[in-house]
Amino acid sequence: MRRKVAGVNGFADAAPRNTRIKTHNKNLLFLPKILGVFYVADICAVLLRLKRMSETTASVPFDADQATALRDRFNSVRQRVTDSEKKSGQRAGSVVLIVVSKSGSIEQIREMVNMGQVDFGENRVQQLSQRAANIGEWISRRKEMDPKAELPKVRWHMVGSLQRNKVKKCLETARLIHSIDSMRIAEEVQDASTRRPTPTEVLLEVNVSGDSNKHGIAPPAVKHLVEQLMGMPNMKARGLMCMGPLEGGLDAARRTFERCHELFQEIRGSEIGGDAFNILSMGMSHDFEVAIECGANMVRVGSAVIGDPQVTETTEE
Numbered sequence: 212m213r214r215k216v217a218g219v220n221g222f223a224d225a226a227p228r229n230t231r232i233k234t235h236n237k238n239l240l241f242l243p244k245i246l247g248v249f250y251v252a253d254i255c256a257v258l259l260r261l262k263r264m265s266e267t268t269a270s271v272p273f274d275a276d277q278a279t280a281l282r283d284r285f286n287s288v289r290q291r292v293t294d295s296e297k298k299s300g301q302r303a304g305s306v307v308l309i310v311v312s313k314s315g316s317i318e319q320i321r322e323m324v325n326m327g328q329v330d331f332g333e334n335r336v337q338q339l340s341q342r343a344a345n346i347g348e349w350i351s352r353r354k355e356m357d358p359k360a361e362l363p364k365v366r367w368h369m370v371g372s373l374q375r376n377k378v379k380k381c382l383e384t385a386r387l388i389h390s391i392d393s394m395r396i397a398e399e400v401q402d403a404s405t406r407r408p409t410p411t412e413v414l415l416e417v418n419v420s421g422d423s424n425k426h427g428i429a430p431p432a433v434k435h436l437v438e439q440l441m442g443m444p445n446m447k448a449r450g451l452m453c454m455g456p457l458e459g460g461l462d463a464a465r466r467t468f469e470r471c472h473e474l475f476q477e478i479r480g481s482e483i484g485g486d487a488f489n490i491l492s493m494g495m496s497h498d499f500e501v502a503i504e505c506g507a508n509m510v511r512v513g514s515a516v517i518g519d520p521q522v523t524e525t526t527e528e
Contacts, residue, residue: 219307219490219508273318273521281319285310285326285516292510295503306503309368311495311513313338314520317345323516324350329363332389332511334371336381343367343384370452370511372426375399382411389452389492389511392416392426397440404445411445414452414492417474419467425454430474437483450490451475455498464498468505475506 292306311332312320320331320342333339346365353360369385372392378399381388391397391413404411415436418427428436433451440448453471455464475491478484494502496515503510 219305273316273322278318278322280518281322281516282326284518285323285328288512288515291500292503295500299504299506301503301508305508307509309370309492309509309511310516311370311511312342312517313371314513314522315517316521317342319517319521320346321349324362324365327363330366330368332368332370332513334369336369336373336377339367339369340380340384368511379403382407386412387449387490388413390414390416390426391440391448392418392428394436394439397436397443397446401443401445407445410447412447412449413440414450414490415440415448417451417453417471419453419470419474420456422456427453430470433474434478434481434483437478437488441483441485447487448484450484450488450492451478452492454495455493455502461498461501465501465505468493468498468502468507472506 289308292308293303296303296306307330308328309330309332310320310323310328311334313332313334323331324346331342333342343365350362350365353362366386367384369381369388369390371390373381373388373390373396375396378396382400382403388400388411391400392415397413400411400413415433416427417430417433418425419430421429437448440446451471451474453467455467471493472491479488490509491507492509492511493505493507494500494510494512496512499507499510499512499515
C-alpha cells in the first residue's frame with residue numbers, strides 16, 4: 212500500500228528581501244565625475260539588456276480567442292490533475308500544478324494569474340528573473356488601482372539545469388530549485404545562500420533511467436547526497452525530481468516514476484531528510500497523469516497549457 216505524502220500546497224513563502232540604498236548629500240559632489248566615466252558603458256549595458264529582453268519575451272499578439280483557448284486548456288489540465296488525484300487515492304488538491312511558462316507569453320501568464328494560478332516554472336535564469344519582475348510590477352500596479360483586488364502571490368520555480376555562474380541570480384527569484392544534480396552545484400547554492408533570511412529550498416534531480424544525455428544523480432548516490440545536504444545550514448532538501456524517458460511511451464514513464472517513488476519513500480522512511488522532505492516532482496505534459504498515479508505531488512506542465520510556442524527563446528550566456 213502506497214504511503215500517503217503530506218500535501219505541499221502550503222509550504223512557507225520565502226521571506227522577501229528588503230534592500231535599501233542610502234545616498235548621502237556629500238556624494239552628490241562626485242556625480243559629474245561618475246557620470247562622465249561610466250555614462251557610455253551604462254547606456255551600452257541598458258541597450259544590451261533591452262535587446263535580450265526583447266529576444267526572450269517577443270510574443271505573438273494575444274487576442275480574445277487566444278485567451279479563451281488558454282483558459283480552456285488550463286481548466287482541462289486542472290481537471291485532469293483532479294481526476295488523477297482521485298484515481299490514485301491522493302487527497303483532492305494535494306498535487307501542486309506548476310505551469311512551465313518558458314514558451315508562453317507574459318499575457319498568458321497574466322491571464323492565468325487572474326485565474327488563480329500560483330506556481331510557474333522557467334528553465335533559464337535570465338527569463339525567470341525578467342518574468343518575475345514583470346509579473347511582480349503588474350500585480351503591484353493592479354493592487355494600486357484596486358486595493359480590493361485579490362491576486363495570488365506568485366511562486367517561481369527553477370526547473371531547468373542550473374549553471375554555477377547563474378546561482379546567485381537564480382536565488383533572487385526562485386522559490387524552489389528543482390535541479391540540484393551534483394555536489395558541486397549544491398555547494399555553490401549553499402555558499403550563495405549565506406545571507407538569505409531563510410534556507411534555500413531545493414529538490415535533487417535523479418537520473419532514474421541512467422540516460423547519459425540527461426542531467427541528474429544516479430539513484431544509488433541520492434541517499435548519500437541527501438545526507439550531505441542535511442549538513443548544509445543554508446539549504447533545505449525538500450524532495451526529489453525526475454523526468455520520464457523520451458522513448459518507450461507511458462509504460463516506460465511509469466517504470467521510471469515508480470522507481471523514483473520507491474527511492475523517495477526509502478529516504479523518507481529513513482528519516483534522513485526529516486518531515487520537510489515531502490515533495491516528489493514528476494511528470495510533464497505528456498505523462499503527468501501517470502506520474503500522479505505513481506505518487507507525484509508536484510507536476511510540471513508546459514505545452515498542454517501554453518499550446519504552441521508564443522515567444523522566441525534564446526540561449527543564455
